[in-house]
Amino acid sequence: MKRLTALALTAIVLASLSSCGTEEIGPSTKLMLFGVDSANWNVLTAMIEEGELPTMARLVQTGSFGVLKSGIPIQSPQMWTSIATGVVPEKHGITRFVAEIPGTDREVPVTSNMRRVKAFWNILSENDISVGIVGWWPSWPAEEVNGFMLAQRAWPVNWSAHGIPFGAARDESGRLIVDEFPGRSYPEELYAEFEPFIITEEDVTAAELDRFFADSRFTDPRKQFHARWVYAKDRSFADAGLAFMRKYEPDVLAIYFQGTDVVSHYYWGYQEDMGYRVEPADARLYGNVVRNYYRFIDDVMADYIDAAGPDCAVIVVSDHGFETKEDLKVRWERGERIRTEEGGKDVPWDHGVDGAFVFSGPGLRSGHRAEDGSVVDVTPTILAYMGLPTARDMDGSPITDIFTPAFLEEHPIEYVDTFETGERRGDDAPLESPMDEGIKEKLRALGYIE
Numbered sequence: 001m002k003r004l005t006a007l008a009l010t011a012i013v014l015a016s017l018s019s020c021g022t023e024e025i026g027p028s029t030k031l032m033l034f035g036v037d038s039a040n041w042n043v044l045t046a047m048i049e050e051g052e053l054p055t056m057a058r059l060v061q062t063g064s065f066g067v068l069k070s071g072i073p074i075q076s077p078q079m080w081t082s083i084a085t086g087v088v089p090e091k092h093g094i095t096r097f098v099a100e101i102p103g104t105d106r107e108v109p110v111t112s113n114m115r116r117v118k119a120f121w122n123i124l125s126e127n128d129i130s131v132g133i134v135g136w137w138p139s140w141p142a143e144e145v146n147g148f149m150l151a152q153r154a155w156p157v158n159w160s161a162h163g164i165p166f167g168a169a170r171d172e173s174g175r176l177i178v179d180e181f182p183g184r185s186y187p188e189e190l191y192a193e194f195e196p197f198i199i200t201e202e203d204v205t206a207a208e209l210d211r212f213f214a215d216s217r218f219t220d221p222r223k224q225f226h227a228r229w230v231y232a233k234d235r236s237f238a239d240a241g242l243a244f245m246r247k248y249e250p251d252v253l254a255i256y257f258q259g260t261d262v263v264s265h266y267y268w269g270y271q272e273d274m275g276y277r278v279e280p281a282d283a284r285l286y287g288n289v290v291r292n293y294y295r296f297i298d299d300v301m302a303d304y305i306d307a308a309g310p311d312c313a314v315i316v317v318s319d320h321g322f323e324t325k326e327d328l329k330v331r332w333e334r335g336e337r338i339r340t341e342e343g344g345k346d347v348p349w350d351h352g353v354d355g356a357f358v359f360s361g362p363g364l365r366s367g368h369r370a371e372d373g374s375v376v377d378v379t380p381t382i383l384a385y386m387g388l389p390t391a392r393d394m395d396g397s398p399i400t401d402i403f404t405p406a407f408l409e410e411h412p413i414e415y416v417d418t419f420e421t422g423e424r425r426g427d428d429a430p431l432e433s434p435m436d437e438g439i440k441e442k443l444r445a446l447g448y449i450e
């Protein structure tokens with residue numbers, strides 16, 4: 001319970017006099033992590049130089065930034081789990097997009113119970129540091145933490161491109177009815193607080209679509225579909241995460257955004273500035289969707305940073321980059337059938353090994369181009385920043401180059417043998433949910449599963 005002390009009262013009075021109109025007393029959040037799928041310097045550098053990403057520009061000016069190397073295979077659930085654990089996929093156990101239900105030939109999307117090691121949210125929780133985790137991939141079922149977790153499957157996978165409903169339906173009045181199943185949030189009852197924030201693809205307004213397409217009235221609805229559903233998902237989590245950060249004030253907040261990757265898969269080849277030959281009408285309608293999505297995420301980050309205040313450190317990381325495979329592009333332009341090493345089919349663009357990181361905040365060097373890091377270094381770096389040791393059995397280590405000498409003097413990097421005490425975690429078998437077919441259809445459309 002918070003007691004209304006004289007100090008708090010003063011703060012409230014001062015806040016009511018403040019003219020900036022933002023949240024009165026910022027949440028006590030000390031560290032915010034934005035997971036931005038496939039964010040890369042190909043796109044970021046050009047946009048920052050052109051003044052199109054004011055939030056990222058400020059973070060780069062005030063923080064340390066560099067290339068975050070992805071691992072093998074360059075796929076999202078594996079790499080986001082490496083980011084969250086500090087270890088490679090063979091050790092954490094998430095090695096594919098899907099896994100087989102034992103005794104059957106059925107495969108379902110990977111689930112959090114398959115993870116064999118602790119994630120940073122488990123380690124922080126055990127050390128009395130509270131956390132708020134939003135939409136991580138994979139994060140269903142939500143885990144018991146010191147704080148809250150919204151599983152990625154809290155957002156209902158809804159109508160597919162072919163109009164097939166999964167995970168949710170609408171009644172005659174148009175009200176959304178979501179299939180009930182456990183584990184969408186921790187604590188379980190938090191789901192009721194998330195529900196008002198859910199928007200689905202058909203809730204996205206023309207004005208919102210026009211943020212991505214030059215004029216959405218003239219776009220092909222099938223070509224809108226992927227920007228539309230992933231925007232609905234990211235928007236739902238962005239709005240809920242911000243409200244929950246203000247309300248629950250976790251010490252560490254981490255939120256994952258998928259849309260930068262999804263729109264790169266579908267709209268990368270409409271970008272003339274990336275060397276593609278595009279019909280003028282298509283270039284106008286679809287040529288800026290990727291960049292416009294980065295702008296949207298930049299705006300979302302600005303809202304969080306405003307709410308948290310200047311003492312909160314900010315981390316932006318991606319699980320891999322995104323790039324044109326130049327050799328495949330030549331063959332594709334000749335009309336050959338191609339497939340990238342990462343698994344994408346029929347197009348010469350896909351994930352690349354060079355992701356991005358930015359760390360900005362008290363104790364961190366500013367305007368500093370840091371040494372390259374790796375996805376497995378993120379968790380050790382978070383632990384070091386929060387004053388915890390790193391573990392010798394992790395594959396990564398803290399990116400010490402980002403810390404000021406004064407910070408390192410006060411908080412020298414310390415080690416323990418392992419955090420894997422207690423029962424061995426992790427099951428080989430995935431769990432089933434009503435959303436499995438919907439998630440698989442979206443992965444299939446990207447060419448990642450058969």
Ligand SMILES: [Zn+2]
Pocket residue numbers: 037038075076077261319320
């Ligand atoms: Zn990814």
